[in-house]
Amino acid sequence: MRMAPSPSGPLHVGHTRMAILNDEYVKRYGGDLILRIEDTNPKNIDPDAYHMIPEDLEWLGVNVTKMVIQSDRFDLYYNEARKLMQDGHMYVCTCPREEFKKKRLESIPCKDRDNPPEKNLELFEKMLDGTIKEGGAVAVVKTDLRHPNPSVRDWIAFRIIEARHPKVGDRYRVYPMMSFSVAVDDHYLGLTHVLRGKDQLTNTDKQRYIFEYNGWKKPYYYHYGMIKFPGIKLKTSVMKKGIQSGQYDGWSDIRLGTVRAFARRGYRPETFRRYWINSGLREIDAVFSIEIFDSINREIVDPTAYRFSFVKDPVRIEIRNMPEIKAKLPLHPTHPEYGFREYDVNGHVYISGQDFSAISDGERIRLKDLCYIRKNGDNIVYDGIDMTERTRIINWCPEGSREFSVLKPDGSKDNGLIEPKSSGYRGIAQLERYGYVNFAEKDDVAYFTHA
């Protein structure tokens, strides 16, 4: 099995499906999982991606057994090309770009198509040594000019790009097209099974010719359907532009759809795995269901998430006639062994502005794990401590709570107070009646995970 991203940036949620599914197949049936970095277009490479991609995979728990980089293998591709030319399956075309396209569309052979192998090999060397400049020639795989899909007819395998490659510099000027290098690598790397999106269907058809000309055994191909990710920013080039312009604070900005952004928000690797296993390998196109994704994550995270009280848009209230109470709240309702949050309360607490304005006159409500209060006109009065009836229960923060913000993936921010006991906590917590957040870096700000 293999996965083959191009190094234009770190992995995003769209990549995780192929990563997880390939990994899962190897786990279940054995074999190797090869990570192949496809950097055959020097114009589309972010040097940082060479290390970000393996990092992201490691975080996801994907066990890569072998890694290869295509830019290390150009000599192999050139030799395969020479072999195919020798056998008359490939030629070098010197037609102008437009003319080549037009002829192919009309199923007309180009003037170079029937050149003898010697001529093609000679021209190919001229491409390699720089005699022919960018745009001057391409190496083409001979297929079937009457193939119903024009892009499968005599497809281009190598072109000249006069640009500096971030990894190999200007050592090469003739770059293979993805369709070619993939076919060669899939064979020499011994791939038996290939899982890829059905956007690759045409490429599979193109690559077929390479396997047949060489008499190689083709891997089994599975093409899964495309997934839509509504509202998630995935386009690497767009994200990159946003980072450069300062709109985002980096690849892990929580507004982005990168794996690192999801990690920062508090999603767990296991969530990705369970979600994609559940989705399977159908050929049907589907919509990414953030609802289900969140629910999986919630299930994973909830048993260990500490509970804290966060009041948004706080209002300080004075509770009349309230005795001093020592409040004791569990850090986790089903795990008393995690400990408690204890506060002395005498007459003053903060509640959220939203809760405050929702209390109607005369209503009795419960401050969680504290006491009853009742609203009498403009006053809030103490109304007993023992649980006597079921009323609405709201959460509160004691005096000494600190200012706190939650950053949300839509770019918005909720401000309020959080109870003191949360100080120093790192990881995912449930803010009672609010949602789960990740205390990733600091005490006074956390990232919103999900409700």
Next chain:
RNA sequence: GCUCCGGUGGUGUAGUCCGGACAAGCAUAUCGGCCUUUCGAGCCGACGACCUGGGUCCAAAUCCCGGCCGGAGCACCA
């Protein structure tokens, strides 16, 4: 337009290859009840789907044909 591939509840899927125990399972969402000193937690219940028309067959979600709808590809990108 051309080539190929698909269509199961709101969403994600199981079942389709090899027709029968599928009056279609699971999850999520929604609604209701119970429980609970948070909850979007737990428990119980409800809700809700085989795109459509024809054919084959004792029997069709499953096989065949047409239609409709959707997607992917049609680069000197990967």
